[in-house]
Amino acid sequence: MTIVGRYYDGQSATVHTVALHYLAEYDSGTLLIGDAADGSEIARWAASDLYLVPGRRDEMRLAASGQPAGARVVVRGADTIARIRATLPVLGTKQRRETTRQRRLAVTATLALVAVIATYLYGVPLLASRIVGLVPPAWELRLGATVASQLQSSLGGLQICDPDPGSLANRALTRFGQAAMAESGSPFALDINIVRSDIPNAFALPGGQVFFLSALLDQAQSPDEFAGVLAHEIGHVAHRHGMEQLISSAGTGALIGFILGDMTGISVAAGLGSTIIDARFSRDAERQADAFAAQVAHRLEFDASGLVDLLNRVGEDDDFARALALLSTHPLTDDRKAALDRLGQDRPSGLEPPFTPAEWQAIKAMCGGALDQRGTPINVGATKTK
Amino acid sequence: MVMQHGPGRPVPVVFTGTRRELAGLLLRGYALLLPTIGLYRFWLLTWKRRFYWSNTDIAGDNLEYTGNAMQLLVGFLIAVAVFLPLYAMVFYLSTQSNQAAIVGYGMIGVTLWFLAGYAIYRARDFRLSRTLWRGIRFDQTGNGWAYALRRFGWSLLLIATAGLAYPFMAASLWRYRYVHSWYGDLRFGFFGSWKQLALPFYLTYGAVLVVGGAGLGISMALGVSTDSLAEPRAYLPLVIAALLIGALALRYQARELSSMYSSVRLGGAVVTVTVSARALIWQYVLCGMALIAAFAVLAIGGLVVLGVLASEAFAGGGFDLEIFFRQMQGSLITLAAIIFGYLLMLGAFTLMTELFIGLGFWRLIATGASIAGIESLNVVRARGEDKALAGEGLADALNVGAY
Secondary structure (H helix, E strand, C coil), rough: EEEEEEEECEEEECHHHHHHEEECCCEEEEEEEEEECCEEEEEEEEEEHHHEECCCEEEEEEEEECCCCCCCEECCHHHHHHHHHHCHHHHHHHHHHHHHHHHHHHHHHHHHHHHHHHHHHHHHHHHHHHHHHHHCHHHHHHHHHHHHHHHHHCCCEEEEECCCCCHHHHHHHCCCCCCHHHCCCCCCCCEEEEEECCCCCCCCCCCCCEEEHHHHHHHCCCCHHHHHHHHHHHHHCCCCHHHHHHHHHHHHHHHHHHHHCCCCCCHHHHHHHHHHHHHHHHHHHHHHHHHHHHHHCCCCCCCHHHHHHHHHHHHCCCCHHHHHHHHCCCCCHHHHHHHHHHCCCCCCCCCCCCCHHHHHHHHCCCCCCHHHCCCCCHHHHHHHHC | CCCCCCCCCEEEECCCHHHHHHHHHHHHHHHHHCCHHHHHHHHHHHHHHHHHHCCCCCEEECECCCCCCCHHHHHHHHHHHHHHHHHHHHHHHHCCCCCHHHHHHHHHHHHHHHHHHHHHHHHHHHHHHCECCCCCEEEECCCCHHHHHHHHHHHHHHCCCCCCHHHHHHHHHHHHHHEEEEEEEEEEEECCCCCHHHHHHHHHHHHHHHHHHHHHHHHHHHHHCCCCCCCCCHHHHHHHHHHHHHHHHHHHHHHHHHHHHHHHEEECCEECCCCCCHHHHHHHHHHHHHHHHHHHHHHHHHHHHHHCEEEEEEEHCCCCHHHHHCCCCCCHHHHHHHHHHHHHHHHEEEEEEHHHHHHHHHHHHHHEEEEEEHHHHHCCCCCCCCCCCCCHHHHHCCCCCCC
């Protein structure tokens, strides 16, 4: 019983209906392709040259190396296909070899991608701080000015509480800033601004600007808390975290786009992916700034863990925050408190206080806050200077 | 108008693929996307194309897709290399002053829109040059940049004329694509013109304006009369208008596909395509129903799983978010749940759109097509070997590739 199939020679679009015969020889064989109508031979393909081309389920497409790229013998029907496979086991062998090759390719590519991701996750914090060193300070200053102007427009104007640089409070803040930055080798001149706002927050911008919003100052119950948060923000300046995070989040976007094949990065998956990775870097930066604050507390008499008390008063972690901690840009406050207490254990004694009681009072009064209602600052200041 | 060689009666194009087979292929592919961190998409796309191509049977011979996953992967890597400078520029701009950044982003958006034209053309080149029928390769010549420029210029005109230039744009781009398409050594011809599109397009345009205006008007009237913007009834006319506009757009699309494909010639072979608007709209209705069903199943499944994991949060008939989050115990589980849930929803969405819209389009066009004078193609000879064309590159990175 002959097998009938269709034959394309790969050179012209003419279809030949062909009868296939297999000529077995002792170590190899030949596929004879003959015209189905008159039996004349059209082509002969050596069995060792044959290979399968992927096609429809009920169809077998045979090609042969050394033939034109499009040359095919096409056979249909499950029984016929089974017969050919039985006659030519080499086809199955080659097909399995190809499957293995594809699988190996996919595995290799995946491993390469895993390596890229791992390098990224562990290398970028290192790399970003190196790259930051290459960014000209002038550029970062300009960037800080841009961000500040964006903040101005989004917060509806940042009104500085006490614009007089010679005032008691501002002189105390400048002195604190200089003491904190003393050993950092930062190229930036620190610029501490206490501004009026209902939002209890403090932040540092690229280029050395630190903003401390009045609502947070009002909540501060001791110089420890205020000095802790301020030293933390100065830590961001000293480490150039703003610039560093800008660089690393650009890298994250590129990586996520690469993984998802969506370089525009607008899909939800891209957003979620970058959020998770960037939040991780951001938590690292927060820990570094906390450590910086603890170091400053080794030179001035205050307890840096006060910063956690102040932040906790403003917004305590709830179960929701705990459940989503991996997406959060800040470490959980309990962990921060423990770390700061550990860092503050062997603090030398007999240091200068950061602010005199009079200075602390002046700072509290900078934004015209109702000082009488609180009534605690003097006592707290007094106990700490002992 | 067209010479017919011999007695040839039109032969229909047959599509033999089933939804079930495609579903199996896609589900297997999605499952493999997870352990390969998404890299399997190049293999999945290759399998999908093999399915579409090999099940399309023209006069007894089906198409063959000869591309492979490696080509797509390499093309993607090249595209990434092209993208990195653009990416660095976006980053630099993001650090600049507001105005400079806005101007810069605008320019990059325009650049991307321009590049998309190039990407679409190159992707078509990739697919055609990897398509065999009767052992002869298709191909596309022409210049990707010229096509991108043409498309870009037309889209500017489209904006300037509030969409009225569309029939001219469509006819021009269809012509450019087909005049530069080849089957072996035989060049395609294109005899379509804007005149075929003008009447249906402008009628649709007018109808969309009327329906949209009416929907908006009634909606506003209802909103004003009830004195409340939150009134859900006020949005009903808007929703109905949006659905009607969708149906009108699909009806026009069926018309455009039918008349443009039917203007394609290949030597003595004449293609006639009839895509029924009703059938096309039905595909979308089916897809919508399948999506609703899939998301309902996912929602019920999700609730059952949550109920087992965090049973206390559901105690007392209600749902207590705080207890729920306490029970999620730690970040990792919550995060895993969010990601897994997101992936399931995304998977369901792409599966349904591929099964109903993707397959629906291909099947409607294939089974609506017939070719007269196909015997005239017997004399076509193969053209020179495949030129080097590394993957679809930009198309993959820009996500503009179809099928």
